[in-house]
Amino acid sequence: GKPVSLRSIEISTQASRITALFWGSKKSVKHQPVDSSLGDFTLTGSETEELKENPTKGKKVSVSIISSILDVSSHEWDSCALDATGPEKFNPFLSHGFLSSLEETGCAVKETGWMPSHIIAKDESENILGVAPLYLKSHSYGEFVFDHSWADAYYSFGARYYPKFQCCVPFTPVTGPRILVRNTSFKDQVFDVIVTALKDLTAKSQVSSLHITFPSEAEWYKLKDRGFLQRIGMQYHWKNRNYKSFDEFLMDMKQSKRKNIRQERKK
Structure with a gap:
């Protein structure tokens, strides 16, 4: 099958491009449970100082799947998220606290169609x-x-579209990195290892596809190079131009629009 993926880039108050990345394997039959271990991967080359000094340190990477974010400590998860975004652009929606709250409150769980x-x-x-x-x-x-x-389209051809894998922040169309890696000298290799594991998992599970939605712009291009298909949509963003009050916001509009909004608010 062909790859596809999903993502979003925000621009300004006008229409923004939404991009998405999608990768699909062969026709899905029925979701097949897989082992929690997704395999061991060896980092190639010895060009990094860390590998030169200690050829065994960090050379092998083991990838696994967990059924709850509570199975990993908040410190370890947030360290990955912080390194992926940079401290000045930390995305709270990628934090362990936010994602764990979605699980603990029953919002993003198997019973609601969001199986972690x-x-x-x-x-x-x-x-x-x-x-x-x-x-x-x-x-x-x-x-x-x-x-x-x-x-x-899947159903019209006799194939199953659901279940599918979704790499995202539930209920939150906010752009940000989705492959969160620590800032090491071999972070690009770790990124590739995780992407490979995601694609292998999709194929082994016999689901229709893997979607990565609202990733960062850098990931958008990286994932295209790794076999994902890109999809672009449209989104509108409102930006606060330092309005001090609602009336000041209305003053940016034509008189007719201001009048209509004020009348609506009186109802």
Whole structure:
């Protein structure tokens, strides 16, 4: 099958491009449970100083799948998220606290069609080098990317579209990195290892596809180079131009629009 993926880039108050990445394997039959271990990967080359000084340190990376974000410590998860975004652009929606609250409150759980299947990459010393928020979805709700026509097309050809894998932040169409890796000298290799594991998991599970929605711009291009298909949509963003009051906001509009809004607010 061919690759595809999903993502979003925000621009300004005007229409913004939404991009998404999708990768599909062969026709899905029925979701097949897989082992929690997704395999061991060896980092190639010895060009990094860390590998030159200690050829065994961090050379082997083990990737596994966990059924709850509570299976990993908040410190380790947030360290990956912080390194992926940079301290000045930390994204709270990628934090362990936010994602765990979605599970603990029953919002993003198997019973609601969001089965947590998060990806964890560790070195030989059990240090977490990268993570990815992943869910096995039985529907397309709460994603803010509309692929119902894809589901219809699958069914019209006698194939199953659900379940599918969704790498995203549930119910939150906010752009940000989705493959969260620590800032090491071999972070690009860890990124590739996680992407390979995601694609292998999709194929072994016999689900229709893997979607990565609202990733960062850098990931958008990286994932295209790694076999994902790109999809672009449209989104509108409102930006606060330092308005001191609602009336000041209305003054940016034509008189007719101001009048209509004020009348609506009086009802």
